[in-house]
Amino acid sequence: MSSVLLFLLLFLILTPASTLEFHYHNNREIEQYLLQVNASNPAITHLYSIGQSVRGQQLWVLALGLSPRRHTVGIPEFKYVANMHGNEVLGRVLLLQLIDDLVRGYRNNETWSLQLLNSTRIHILPTMNPDGFDASDTNCQYSQGRANYNGVDLNRNFPDAFAGLRRQPQLAEQNREAEVRAVIGWLRTESFVLSANLHGGALVASYPYDNSNGGSELVGGASVTPDDDVFVHLAKVYSYNHASMHQGDICSDSRPFLEGVTNGYQWYPLAGGMQDYNYVWAQCLELTLEISCCKFPPVKQLPAMWTENRKSLLAFIQQVHLGVKGRVFDGSGVPVQNAVVEVKGRTNMCPFRTDRHGEYYRLLLPGNYSFTVTYPGHEVLTETLNVPHGPDHYSAMKYDFMLRRITTTTGRTQADPTQANPTQANPTASCDYKLQLEAGGVVSRPTWAGLGVRLGLVAALRSLVG
Secondary structure (H helix, E strand, O other), X not given: OHHHHHHHHHHHHHOOHHHOOOOOOOHHHHHHHHHHHHHXXXXXXEEEEEEEOOOOXXXXXXXXXXXXXXXXXXXXXXXXXXXXOOOOOHHHHXXXXXXXXXXXXXXXXXXXXXXXXXXXXXXXXXXXXXXXXXXOOOOOOOOOOOOOOOOOOHXXXXXXXXXXXXXXXXXXXXXXXXXXXXXXXXXXXXXXXXXXXXXXXXXXXXXXXXXXXXXXXXXXXXEOXXXXXXXXXXXXXXXXXXXXXXHOOOOOOOOOOHHHEEEHHHHOOOOOOHHHHHHHHHOOEEEEEEEEOOOOOOHHHHHHHHHHHHHHHHHHHHHHHOOEEEEEEOOOOOEOOOOEEEEOOEOOOOOOEOOOOOEXXXXXXXXXXXXXXXXXXXOOEEEEEEEOOOHHHOOOEEOOEEOOEOOOOOOOOOOOOOOOOOOOOOOOHHHOOOOOOOOOOOOOOOOXXXXXXXXXXXXXXXXXXX
């Protein structure tokens, strides 16, 4: 028995992550790899599931950072999601390689990895649609497997702000697809600041909005967000750090894209997309990264494609340190949740507000900005900040807002930060942010025997050698 335990100990804990090969790992192999990395690197990794696919496959996320199990005040949350469309598969490979690269770099005390993991909590979901992947084939453009097991395109199944503005009926959350519900729950659990979802079939960095109401957001054929300058910057960071994306005309069967970036709506409109949902309701700036002309590239091309994307993937994570971060404190010096933190000239459909730690994060390019902070029972606070460029230092500018209680009755009606922006119709009740769960782990806690046995065994083995 002891020899078996020693063998499993060596396999699960001491096997180096460098054994990761360039091929299309199936869902079981991805699970085994993530379990191995988590067991081998407990100080900087935490493996959790955000839920299950229609067919009951776990949607695994690996968190990496100095405090991988839970949020740390001042450390921004970042995420990458791949394989939302089951037949767009390069993202699965790239995110596994990224995990391998980050862990190996940290173990080897390489500066780039230490700086990222010391300053950022990185969440990686290698496959959002494992059922679709199981059904996919290797055709370059028209293969099956795009949708989930129910035949639904997951990138058309999220609540849509513009449909709400048009008073169009929307699905109740419980009637949405399992994978979409899992991501919605995930966004309520973690206060993500920046994100990207990886697709295939083109080579371009696409940014919100993907949809429009035909209103003031339409500018020159694009559906423009209040943070358009930041989104364009983020897209160009990925495009110009990529080996060829910035050239804009690499894919023979795709239209050219100036500098390798595009506004989503200007490319083609879509309702119910994930990146608009992240931005409008979760105050997380998300891009859609189309990373390969072919949806299912030949295996022999995978090492070169990793090389082409590696610098971009790392540079994009670093952009989570743009702008300003800090906390809002009430008149008693206590950090407060749901204080509205607005930037003049950036009128969001759902106002950005502090999380349960009293924290706010605003991704902004360098410059002077006027901030207005609103919280019930307190004076409205307006301050002007000069914001430097943070990514080079792996930290956004830190600034705390100290509020003062209202001591006299002025007769004026105080602003109510629980309401959506009054200049735009409230898309849905989702603007009334739900209290977030305790961060750092599973949103839903299904019982699956296999994982329990494996993680239990790992814990037992660690105790034997402790």
